[in-house]
Amino acid sequence: MLTRDQNELLTRVGPGTPMGDMLREYWVPACRSDKLEADGAPERIRLFGENFVAFRVTDGRVGFMQEACPHRCASLALARNEDNGLRCIFHGWKFSVEGKCVDAPTEPREQRERFAQSVPVRSHPTHEAGGMIWVYMGKKATPPRFPDYEFTGLGPDQVQPIRGIIRTNWLQGLEALLDSAHVGFLHSANLNSAAGRAIFKAESDYMLNDGAPVFEFVDQPYGFREGAIRDEGDFRYARVREVSLPLFAFIPSSPTGPRIVCCSIPIDDETTAQWYISYDTDAPLSYNILVDFGQTSGDPGYFNSDMGGPETMWNQDRAAMKAGHWSGITGRGNAYEDFVVQESMGPIVDRSQEYLGTCDRVIYRARRLLLEAVERFQATGETSFADDSIDFAAIRAVSFAYPKGGDWRDIETHVAHALAAE
Known part of the structure; x- marks a missing residue:
């Protein structure tokens, strides 16, 4: 839970605001x-x-x-x-x-x-x-080093960026990208669908089987690494998310095939551009993100333009819910479900009214780090999460099964075993 003053500090991004001035430096x-x-x-x-x-x-x-x-x-x-x-x-x-x-x-x-x-x-x-x-919209005469994430060096046949526009503050968008606990609930219908199982494979079952994963964290110079650990009986399943603050979240996926990284970019205090960047480092993308990512408007620059709003209850289908669909946001991908929930909170949610639980540890952690970063920027003018030693191209989220008694942090070993099993 944040105080109202802390919430204002994190969410206001216009000219002359502390967070707005800091984010302009990236x-x-x-x-x-x-x-x-x-x-x-x-x-x-x-x-x-x-x-x-x-x-x-x-x-x-x-x-x-x-x-x-x-x-x-x-x-x-x-x-x-x-x-x-x-x-x-x-x-x-x-x-x-x-x-x-x-x-x-x-x-x-x-x-x-x-x-x-x-x-x-x-x-x-x-x-x-x-x-x-x-x-780069900051004040430095020489722009900072460009964050050369692995997708930034790929050709047009290997990377597909699409953008959604949502009527919420940027922090609501970012927090939805960080929240792993909601996946098995909000997105359960998509995970259970034929398309979802084709994309997520066995991961669908893992996320649906355990709705209360254990969360563990490792600090990184670019933010942090989160392990969402689910007990699958004979083994454990880890979704390892990489959070490159202040704006990017790498979504876990299997060690092979396409990957997705997302970012939440402020348009203004109450509107956000949510980018979904699908890429494959080894081959041309094997699918069209506008089609296979979930039925969309077809416009890669505004893929959710047909989403509706509170006046239509975001086109929620109550009959489908009675028939078994969890959210009632039918015929649409996970992003739409996230967007609907975010917009339902209002343009800037009053975080002083929240009651957080164990599943919100990642939210608490991100807020704390962002508060520390903006307070540091106010005091010194220095930015966080941008150390020259960071190898941005090596940041990669992944998911894998591993033996009980093992440590999810031993990522290279577990990924090697997963690759050998394919």
């Missing part, structure tokens, strides 16, 4: 790479309560700058994208991919260049990786 995904065509339409992006445009210029480079033209605040999402820059359709002012004003044709010719150089424009560095455009 590289965050802004949009899918394929949304930006060279000399094509700029993409409107809202992050941390502010409005921007992302655009790809003639030579393929990507820019990211304030949406409002610094002249008279017309939207640069309407701008002409040509000759390696954006030109505002209102008065023709032009901006380079670096976010500098390079032409102000409404000014006298003899002072035009000097005037253009004086125009203040807010822009931010970008990095293209993993099928996404990433942006």
Whole structure:
């Protein structure tokens, strides 16, 4: 349980807020790479309560700058994208991919260049990786090291990022990604389905058999490693989640095949972009995440646009519940069920009213670490979870069965046994 003041500290992300300023010091995904065509339409992006445009210029480079033209605040999402820059359709002012004003044709010719150089424009560095455009919105003159997770170096046939948009605060989104105890309940119908068993295989039974796993943790420089241990009688089953704070959670899966990493990116205080990044390091992805991940709207940039809301009770099917479906969120994947529950809490849940149990140890741990991180940032300006020694590419969540008497932390041994058994 948090106090109201602590909850405010963790959830508010607008300009000048402690958490908002801290999160801006990390590289965050802004949009899918394929949304930006060279000399094509700029993409409107809202992050941390502010409005921007992302655009790809003639030579393929990507820019990211304030949406409002610094002249008279017309939207640069309407701008002409040509000759390696954006030109505002209102008065023709032009901006380079670096976010500098390079032409102000409404000014006298003899002072035009000097005037253009004086125009203040807010822009931010970008990095293209993993099928996404990433942006650094912090205050450092030199951006921090990019977190080169293993999916960021893969080609387009090996990684599929899709984005959901939910009407909740970013912390609700993150906490849903961290909560392993709900899987055997909220997602039980999906785990029991033919599609679920095809994807999760024996894991479905393991998660359904034991709804009260034992949680153990190992601190890591990037956050922590969580072992959710289930007793399966003759052996134990471990789901080892990797939490790369402050934004990413790696979802456990079998040692072979596709993997999923998720992140919760604030659009503003009450809206969140939830990214699901499916990837396979060894081969082209064997499935289409938009289809096999769960029936979706078909738009990879907003895959849950058909989810409904409180006015329709998120299209919950009570007849299906009476017939045995747990949640009543039918014909949809796990993400939809998570999103419905998160939105049902309200835009920013009052965590001072919660009553946490043993299954919430991961929630308590994440909140404590985030509070420590933002308080450290307030005091020193230094960020946490980003030490130069971190090998981001080695972070990988996994699940496996192992003998009683064994230690789940001996991951390499258990994974080797699992691979040998396949």
